[in-house]
Amino acid sequence: xxxxxxxxxxxxxxxxxxxxxxxxxxxxxxxxxxxxxxxxxxxxxxxxxxxxxxxxxxxxxxxxxxxx
Amino acid sequence: xxxxxxxxxxxxxxxxxxxxxxxxxxxxxxxxxxxxxxxxxxxxxxxxxxxxxxxxxxxxxxxxxxxxxxxxxxxxxxxxxxxxxxxxxxxxxxxxxxxxxxxxxxxxxxxxxxxxxxxxxxxxxxxxxxxxxxxxxxxxxxxxxxxxxxxxxxxxxxxxxxxxxxxxxxxxxxxxxxxxxxxxxxxxxxxxxxxxxxxxxxxxxxxxxxxxxxxxxxxxxxxxxxxxxxxxxxxxxxxxxxxxxxxxxxxxxxxxxxxxxxxxxxxxxxxxxxxxxxxxxxxxxxxxxxxxxxxxxxxxxxxxxxxxxxxxxxxxxxxx
Numbered sequence: 001x002x003x004x005x006x007x008x009x010x011x012x013x014x015x016x017x018x019x020x021x022x023x024x025x026x027x028x029x030x031x032x033x034x035x036x037x038x039x040x041x042x043x044x045x046x047x048x049x050x051x052x053x054x055x056x057x058x059x060x061x062x063x064x065x066x067x068x
Numbered sequence: 069x070x071x072x073x074x075x076x077x078x079x080x081x082x083x084x085x086x087x088x089x090x091x092x093x094x095x096x097x098x099x100x101x102x103x104x105x106x107x108x109x110x111x112x113x114x115x116x117x118x119x120x121x122x123x124x125x126x127x128x129x130x131x132x133x134x135x136x137x138x139x140x141x142x143x144x145x146x147x148x149x150x151x152x153x154x155x156x157x158x159x160x161x162x163x164x165x166x167x168x169x170x171x172x173x174x175x176x177x178x179x180x181x182x183x184x185x186x187x188x189x190x191x192x193x194x195x196x197x198x199x200x201x202x203x204x205x206x207x208x209x210x211x212x213x214x215x216x217x218x219x220x221x222x223x224x225x226x227x228x229x230x231x232x233x234x235x236x237x238x239x240x241x242x243x244x245x246x247x248x249x250x251x252x253x254x255x256x257x258x259x260x261x262x263x264x265x266x267x268x269x270x271x272x273x274x275x276x277x278x279x280x281x282x283x284x285x286x287x288x289x290x291x292x293x294x295x296x297x298x299x300x301x302x303x304x305x306x307x308x309x310x311x312x313x314x315x316x317x318x319x320x321x322x323x324x325x326x327x328x329x330x331x332x333x334x335x336x337x338x339x340x341x342x343x344x345x346x347x348x349x350x351x352x353x354x355x356x357x358x359x360x361x362x363x364x365x366x367x368x369x370x371x372x373x374x375x376x377x378x379x380x381x382x383x384x385x386x387x388x
Contacts, residue, residue, distance in 0.1 A: 036240040045292040065213030067245040
């Protein structure tokens with residue numbers, strides 16, 4: 001499956017090829033990103049790390065923000 | 069001419085909307101970069117009553133972005149300094165201030181009567197606490213977070229709607245404004261959006277979605293958020309409100325300052341007499357100031373390079 005992944009921390013978007021039945025959790029493990037430190041979105045909708053990824057999805061990985 | 073003429077002229081507010089604003093109470097938790105801007109905007113908009121809650125004191129590094137404060141406020145409790153400035157801006161607004169820490173034993177009394185709660189905090193722990201309170205007592209709150217040149221905003225409207233824990237699952241060790249910096253443009257922007265959410269809630273037309281602002285590439289994304297069917301808070305578990313989570317004895321406030329909770333509460337009268345044997349004590353009424361430490365009945369702010377040193381100073385001067 002081909003997906004687009006935007007990582008807000010590095011402000012970079014890249015095209016990735018992943019296996020079928022990949023979840024957000026697996027993607028984060030592959031990218032070595034701690035799931036508690038990020039907010040995940042798939043095609044503009046916030047999802048949990050259990051969410052499945054489908055071909056053509058655009059995934060956004062935002063850092064949790066606690067400052068104020 | 070009425071001082072609110074320009075916003076009453078806007079049909080989405082109008083006379084009836086202004087009346088709603090006039091009769092509303094908003095609590096602002098944390099009167100720092102976000103909270104001070106929110107407070108000023110709501111004050112100028114003619115909110116009926118503002119409750120300001122902040123545990124901290126103005127320092128020089130705050131002046132870059134905390135627009136309500138000036139150089140004369142350095143060393144003054146933020147909630148009190150803000151109250152003084154706000155009353156000069158608009159005497160019609162009733163402003164009450166609390167130099168206190170919002171935690172599970174104080175939240176119900178401090179937020180009593182608030183129609184909407186605005187988040188001006190700098191940590192996830194207090195946000196989880198406000199989220200628990202919001203769901204249990206059906207009170208909307210507006211999350212705002214800013215770091216560097218990025219920020220998030222979302223209104224959480226209570227039971228039956230997505231909550232903060234549907235978005236952020238647990239406390240994480242993420243960067244703070246103290247450690248990785250923040251621009252005053254993003255804090256003003258996020259606070260302005262929070263106030264817009266707040267006004268819309270008061271007008272009965274809340275806005276939905278999680279807004280993410282990124283000024284590096286000048287983008288605003290509004291993400292759709294659904295209730296997480298596995299969210300424990302949505303199903304009635306309130307660990308922060310019930311004190312089962314989040315009660316750290318020592319809390320990092322900013323670089324060079326720690327907060328230690330005092331349990332049982334301190335008798336400031338007796339403590340003052342004891343400390344005066346070691347040096348001058350300034351009694352501000354609501355706290356004692358001794359060798360840079362700010363001592364409240366339930367907590368102590370201690371300037372120290374690390375937690376170990378903070379604990380040592382506490383043990384040396386306050387008690388075991």
